[in-house]
Amino acid sequence: MKKLKVSVIGSTGYAGKELVKILVNHQKVELVHLTSSTFAGKKLAEVFPELLGRLDIRLIDMDLELIAPDSELIFTALPHTVSLEIVPKLLEKGIKVVDLSADYRLKDPLLYEEWYKKSHNQISKDWLSKVVYGLPELYYQKIKKAFLVANPGCYPTSVILGIAPLLKCKLVEPQGIIIDSKSGVTGAGKSLSLGLHFPECNENMKAYKVIGHSHIPEIEQELSNLYFGGDSQNKEGIKVSFTPHLIPLNRGILSTCYLDLKDDHKSEMEIGKIYQEFYQDSPFVRVFEPPNLPEVKFVAGTNYCDIGFKIDNRVGKIKIISVIDNLLKGAAGQAVQNMNIMSGFPETCGLNLTPTN
Numbered sequence: 001m002k003k004l005k006v007s008v009i010g011s012t013g014y015a016g017k018e019l020v021k022i023l024v025n026h027q028k029v030e031l032v033h034l035t036s037s038t039f040a041g042k043k044l045a046e047v048f049p050e051l052l053g054r055l056d057i058r059l060i061d062m063d064l065e066l067i068a069p070d071s072e073l074i075f076t077a078l079p080h081t082v083s084l085e086i087v088p089k090l091l092e093k094g095i096k097v098v099d100l101s102a103d104y105r106l107k108d109p110l111l112y113e114e115w116y117k118k119s120h121n122q123i124s125k126d127w128l129s130k131v132v133y134g135l136p137e138l139y140y141q142k143i144k145k146a147f148l149v150a151n152p153g154c155y156p157t158s159v160i161l162g163i164a165p166l167l168k169c170k171l172v173e174p175q176g177i178i179i180d181s182k183s184g185v186t187g188a189g190k191s192l193s194l195g196l197h198f199p200e201c202n203e204n205m206k207a208y209k210v211i212g213h214s215h216i217p218e219i220e221q222e223l224s225n226l227y228f229g230g231d232s233q234n235k236e237g238i239k240v241s242f243t244p245h246l247i248p249l250n251r252g253i254l255s256t257c258y259l260d261l262k263d264d265h266k267s268e269m270e271i272g273k274i275y276q277e278f279y280q281d282s283p284f285v286r287v288f289e290p291p292n293l294p295e296v297k298f299v300a301g302t303n304y305c306d307i308g309f310k311i312d313n314r315v316g317k318i319k320i321i322s323v324i325d326n327l328l329k330g331a332a333g334q335a336v337q338n339m340n341i342m343s344g345f346p347e348t349c350g351l352n353l354t355p356t357n
């Protein structure tokens with residue numbers, strides 16, 4: 001069987017390592033090149049001893065002239081703003097790309113500049129009309145034909161999947177949405193900073209970027225599309241109040257979303273049916289029947305997004321609880337799901353993972 005030749009740029013980061021761990025077990029993929037600027041020249045198992053005996057490969061520098069001719073699809077797992085100029089160079093060589101950064105997620109280049117403090121150039125801007133936002137549960141058909149997929153952020157994945165059916169079916173008011181999200185520490189990547197040291201995170205919980213987290217425009221872009229349709233621009237669209245928190249876990253996100261139900265709203269049983277129907281063809285979304293609610297440990301180590309909800313009749317609100325593993329459905333797992341769809345493989349290939357806890 002001819003295998004798809006795949007490389008990972010940024011393979012030693014938290015997301016990149018998860019990609020490698022999935023891809024070594026993927027029956028339809030051959031891993032060709034793995035890059036790292038810090039560890040170039042070392043064998044993979046020297047950097048990650050837990051992968052000893054799984055893949056005999058040496059890490060290399062990010063030399064696109066070397067990597068591109070051997071690769072049919074490349075994952076770029078680089079920090080925000082680093083991918084911006086690299087991605088078009090790969091696409092120009094006819095290689096499909098799944099980019100895990102935020103660089104191609106926002107359709108409006110001015111919004112990207114405002115939130116990420118970097119401007120698109122003409123070449124990267126041209127790709128914005130062709131890039132597909134890589135949330136398979138919403139854009140499966142477009143992902144199938146895509147050359148460039150912008151893999152969604154971790155918080156946005158939990159939030160958008162959590163409330164998509166409510167907005168698409170217009171069961172809730174589009175304004176006044178409040179989102180409270182909690183993330184494990186791997187969500188911040190492997191770079192060191194005092195706030196991420198063990199004594200600062202262990203036995204502690206803290207809110208951060210209480211106003212202005214960079215995932216806000218991505219969440220608003222997709223929620224606006226769901227409610228208003230098409231590629232509606234944020235200026236007239238949905239605005240959310242989003243507060244992220246850091247919690248003492250390695251991996252996992254739990255988002256609680258508060259939305260105002262419209263008058264004469266449906267019952268919990270009816271809403272449960274709407275969710276089941278909305279996600280009936282989505283193998284990685286599991287909807288819990290009230291009063292059951294999902295927990296982070298149900299999804300840790302898997303590509304699932306688990307969703308539960310309750311109606312608070314006293315205040316006319318619905319509360320959605322949505323959980324994912326930030327490194328899998330929030331990053332590497334979803335990226336492989338996108339690769340599977342782009343390559344005509346079964347969507348779940350390599351992703352039949354069971355919870356680790």
Ligand SMILES: NC(=O)c1ccc[n+]([C@@H]2O[C@H](COP(=O)([O-])OP(=O)(O)OC[C@H]3O[C@@H](n4cnc5c(N)ncnc54)[C@H](OP(=O)(O)O)[C@@H]3O)[C@@H](O)[C@H]2O)c1
Binds near residue numbers: 010077079080331
């Ligand atoms: N962590 C998550 O939960 C998560 C979730 C969703 C999306 N993402 C996104 O995925 C991307 C990677 O995240 P991460 O958490 O894996 O980050 P990370 O742990 O900081 O890893 C970043 C990787 O990029 C490489 N790198 C850094 N700067 C570079 C540069 N200037 N040129 C070339 N390579 C460079 C690093 O290489 P070396 O150290 O080997 O030199 C490393 O392999 C980010 O855009 C992030 O926002 C992460």
